[in-house]
Amino acid sequence: MSEDGLDPVIHAPARLRLMVTLAALPDGDNLSFTRLQDLIGLTPGNLITHLRKLDDAGYVQTNKSGSGVNALTTVALTYNGRAALERYTAVLQQLLATAEPARPR
Amino acid sequence: MNEGTGMRNGAHASEGAGMDAQGAAVIMGEAQERARRELTVDRPAIFASWALVYLIGYGAVWLSVRGQQPFHAPAGWALALLTLLALLALGVTAAVTDRAASGVGGVSALRRRVYWLSLGIGLLGEIVMQLALRDAGASRGVLSVFTASAPLLVAGVVLVAGTAAWLNWYMFGLGIWLIAVAAFSGFAGPAGVWAVDALAVGLPFLLMAAIVLARGRS
Numbered sequence: 001m002s003e004d005g006l007d008p009v010i011h012a013p014a015r016l017r018l019m020v021t022l023a024a025l026p027d028g029d030n031l032s033f034t035r036l037q038d039l040i041g042l043t044p045g046n047l048i049t050h051l052r053k054l055d056d057a058g059y060v061q062t063n064k065s066g067s068g069v070n071a072l073t074t075v076a077l078t079y080n081g082r083a084a085l086e087r088y089t090a091v092l093q094q095l096l097a098t099a100e101p102a103r104p105r
Numbered sequence: 106m107n108e109g110t111g112m113r114n115g116a117h118a119s120e121g122a123g124m125d126a127q128g129a130a131v132i133m134g135e136a137q138e139r140a141r142r143e144l145t146v147d148r149p150a151i152f153a154s155w156a157l158v159y160l161i162g163y164g165a166v167w168l169s170v171r172g173q174q175p176f177h178a179p180a181g182w183a184l185a186l187l188t189l190l191a192l193l194a195l196g197v198t199a200a201v202t203d204r205a206a207s208g209v210g211g212v213s214a215l216r217r218r219v220y221w222l223s224l225g226i227g228l229l230g231e232i233v234m235q236l237a238l239r240d241a242g243a244s245r246g247v248l249s250v251f252t253a254s255a256p257l258l259v260a261g262v263v264l265v266a267g268t269a270a271w272l273n274w275y276m277f278g279l280g281i282w283l284i285a286v287a288a289f290s291g292f293a294g295p296a297g298v299w300a301v302d303a304l305a306v307g308l309p310f311l312l313m314a315a316i317v318l319a320r321g322r323s
Contacts, residue, residue: 006129013124016124016133020137021136024140028213029212032210035207039143039144092133096126096127
């Protein structure tokens with residue numbers, strides 16, 4: 001099996017980190033944009049770009065509330081996002097399992 | 106995957122081109138570990154700080170009242186030490202919880218608020234009840250038993266009730282234990298209750314801190 005089987009929306013280092021970090025939260029929870037940025041270590045611009053791609057795929061949901069200094073943007077993994085990450089993990093494990101015997105000792 | 110996502114695949118493919126399966130697994134592992142470390146409440150610190158409240162604070166009160174015949178009252182220095190340790194433990198609990206919960210919203214945040222509110226109201230009720238008992242002419246011995254054990258009863262009931270939201274069976278077990286200690290320690294008398302509570306709560310808290318710490322490192 002090749003890496004082609006991996007979901008290309010998730011299969012990018014920054015988005016993979018984003019998905020895994022959000023999946024660490026229980027269902028129904030969300031993370032603020034600033035805390036997510038702190039955990040992932042991306043610039044705000046980069047984070048917005050990657051979140052937009054995940055949002056377009058229906059994997060995350062962003063919500064904005066308040067305005068001015070009270071503005072708060074939160075990000076949560078959707079049901080589809082969690083399912084997509086589970087599929088991605090399963091494919092990744094298959095790839096690693098098939099690659100293992102071929103590796104020279 | 107939907108059609109729209111399939112159409113975007115070409116654009117995304119290049120971003121992950123430099124990452125093989127092994128690299129993806131490493132990134133996943135690192136991200137999971139970081140999220141676990143940053144978003145999980147550091148329970149050993151909380152258990153250890155409350156263990157000190159009971160072992161040293163309650164222990165100090167017991168030292169100041171043991172052998173009193175008839176029972177009089179704990180010494181001011183012992184109560185001051187207990188209050189100081191309780192305030193420090195509250196500070197540690199708040200800081201540790203806030204560090205992990207900062208920026209986390211949704212159901213967990215709501216549960217946490219309800220939990221702390223329940224505990225606060227319960228402890229406030231306990232203080233008012235203590236004043237009512239004093240007003241009704243309760244003896245110093247009765248007040249001593251109540252002062253030592255009632256907070257454990259409140260904390261135990263809140264922990265057991267919190268299990269409905271968190272389904273955390275360690276929390277349930279701890280709550281049941283606190284209720285049992287609160288219920289039975291009074292039989293040790295107005296002086297002995299402090300020693301029983303100190304050991305029956307302090308030692309398990311210290312043990313739990315060590316267990317959780319060891320699990321986290323393994």
